[in-house]
Amino acid sequence: MPERNHSGVRRRRTISRRLREAKLLTKGALNTDHPIMAHIIPIRRCNLSCTYCNEYDDFSKPVALDVILRRLELLGRLKTGVITLSGGEPLLHPDLDEIIRGIRRHATLAGMITNGYLLTADRVRRLNDAGLDYLQISIDNVMPDDVSKKSLKVLDKKLQILAEHAHFHVNINSVLGGGIRKPEDALVVGKRAMELGFTSTVGIIHDGDGQLRPLADREREVFLEMKKFEKKHFSRINYFQEAIANGEPSDWRCRAGARYLYICESGLVHYCSQQRGFPAKPLEEYTVDDIRREYITQKSCAPMCTVSCVHQISYFDFFRGEQTRTVEPVPAEQLVSIRAAH
Numbered sequence: 595m596p597e598r599n600h601s602g603v604r605r606r607r608t609i610s611r612r613l614r615e616a617k618l619l620t621k622g623a624l625n626t627d628h629p630i631m632a633h634i635i636p637i638r639r640c641n642l643s644c645t646y647c648n649e650y651d652d653f654s655k656p657v658a659l660d661v662i663l664r665r666l667e668l669l670g671r672l673k674t675g676v677i678t679l680s681g682g683e684p685l686l687h688p689d690l691d692e693i694i695r696g697i698r699r700h701a702t703l704a705g706m707i708t709n710g711y712l713l714t715a716d717r718v719r720r721l722n723d724a725g726l727d728y729l730q731i732s733i734d735n736v737m738p739d740d741v742s743k744k745s746l747k748v749l750d751k752k753l754q755i756l757a758e759h760a761h762f763h764v765n766i767n768s769v770l771g772g773g774i775r776k777p778e779d780a781l782v783v784g785k786r787a788m789e790l791g792f793t794s795t796v797g798i799i800h801d802g803d804g805q806l807r808p809l810a811d812r813e814r815e816v817f818l819e820m821k822k823f824e825k826k827h828f829s830r831i832n833y834f835q836e837a838i839a840n841g842e843p844s845d846w847r848c849r850a851g852a853r854y855l856y857i858c859e860s861g862l863v864h865y866c867s868q869q870r871g872f873p874a875k876p877l878e879e880y881t882v883d884d885i886r887r888e889y890i891t892q893k894s895c896a897p898m899c900t901v902s903c904v905h906q907i908s909y910f911d912f913f914r915g916e917q918t919r920t921v922e923p924v925p926a927e928q929l930v931s932i933r934a935a936h
Contacts, residue, residue: 600759607761611727614702618675622853622910626889627882628673630907632855633867636662636693638682642709644734644742646799649867650682657859659689663696665861668877670700672885674855678705678728678903680867682859685712694724703727709744713752718759729760732767732797736779746783757790764792768820770813771799777816784823796820798839798900809839843897847917849908851888855880865893866901872921892917 622630636657640650669677677697684690685708697704705728706721721729733749734742756764766787768780784794796817798809809817817839837844850856850865851873857863863880864870865888875884889911899905 600761604761608763611703611763614727618702621673622675626853626911626915627885629669629675629855629885630853630910631676631678631903632669632674632857633678633680633903634662634665634669634857635681635859636679636684636687636690638859639686640681640683640709641686641711642683642743644744646741649680654682654859656687656689659692661861662689662693665857665877666693666696666700668880669855669857672855672880672882674701676703676705677701678707680707683709683712685717691720691724694721694726698725705729707732710749710752713755715755715759718755722759722761726762728763728765729756730765730767732769733783734769734774734779735776736782739775741774746779746786750786753786753790753792757792765795766792767795767797769797769799770817770820771809774799777810777813780816780820784820788823794820794823796823797902809841814839844899844905846896846905846908847912847915848893848896848899848904849889849911849915850893850904851891852885853889853910854904854907866904868899868901869893869895887919889915890917891919891921893921 618630621628638649638651638654639656640647640652643650643652666677677700679690679693679697684706687693694704694706704724704726706726707730710731710733731749731753732744733746734744736746738745738748753766766783768783770777770780774780780796784796787794798817821836848865850869851863854866855863856866856870857877858870861877862874863877863884864874865872873884873888893899
C-alpha cells in the first residue's frame with residue numbers, strides 16, 4: 595500500500611476508533627449494569643514460557659470457533675463495550691480473524707494482547723481487515739534471558755512491521771519487578787516504542803496471586819521516568835501504580851465480575867486472570883443480577899492488586915456504588931490450574 599494511502603487509512607481508522615471510544619465512555623458513565631471490558635481466552639497454549647507468567651500452558655488446543663462466537667454473542671447480550679483477546683498466545687488460534695470479526699459484531703471495540711513473535715506483514719494486514727482496534731505487546735528486556743524471551747532484540751523487526759502496516763492502535767508495555775534483571779531496559783523499550791509512533795506504558799509484574807511486589811529503589815526511579823512517557827489516554831489511566839511503586843495499598847473499588855469480566859477457555863466468568871476460581875460461573879448463566887452483585891462486592895485482594903486492566907475499568911465508578919458485600923480472594927491452591935509440564 596502506498597505510504598500516503600496507508601497514512602490516510604490509519605487516520606480514518608483512528609477517527610472511527612475515537613468516536614467509538616467516546617460512545618463507550620458515555621455509555622459506561624450513564625449505566626452500571628453492563629461490563630465495560632471483557633478478556634476472553636481463545637487458546638491457553640503459548641509459544642513462549644516466561645518464568646513470571648502463570649497464564650499459559652504448552653499443550654492446550656484452541657477453543658472451537660463456534661464456541662468462541664457463541665461466547666461473543668453472550669457478551670454482546672450483556673452489552674459489553676470492549677472485548678480483548680488474551681491467552682496464552684491468541685495468534686496461535688487458526689480462526690483468529692473470524693474471532694475479531696465476531697467481536698466487532700457484538701462489541702464497540704476489539705483488542706488483543708500478544709507476545710508479537712508470530713507477526714508478519716501479511717498477518718498485520720489481515721488483522722487490519724478483520725477490524726482490530728488495539729494491540730498490546732509487553733517487552734520485558736533488551737536482550738533475551740532465562741526469565742523472558744520477549745526482548746527488544748528479537749521483537750524490533752516485528753515493531754517495524756507494525757509501524758509500516760498496522761491501521762490499529764499499538765501500545766508497547768514495558769515491565770518492572772518479577773525477576774526482570776535490568777530495570778533500565780524499560781526506558782530503552784519505551785523510547786523505541788515512541789520512535790516508531792506507538793504509545794508506551796509501564797507495568798509492575800505481580801506475584802502468582804496477582805498481588806503487590808514493591809519495587810526496589812532503582813526500579814522505582816525507572817518507573818517514575820517511564821511515567822513521563824505516558825500520554826493521556828484511557829488505557830494509560832494507571833494512578834494506582836504510584837502506590838504500588840511505593841509498596842503501599844491502593845484505595846479503590848474493584849468492579850471485577852461486573853464492569854470487568856475474565857472468561858477462561860472453559861467459558862467460566864472469573865474476577866481476573868489472578869483470581870480464577872470465583873465466581874467461576876458459566877457465561878451462559880451470567881446475568882445482570884450477577885453484574886449487580888459483583889458491582890457491590892468488596893474484594894479483599896484489591897488493596898494490593900496490580901492487575902491494571904481491572905483498575906482502569908473500575909475508575910468509571912470510583913466515586914459511586916458503595917460496596918457493601920465482602921468476599922475473600924480464592925487461595926492460591928484453589929485457583930484453576932493451567933500450567934503443566936510436558
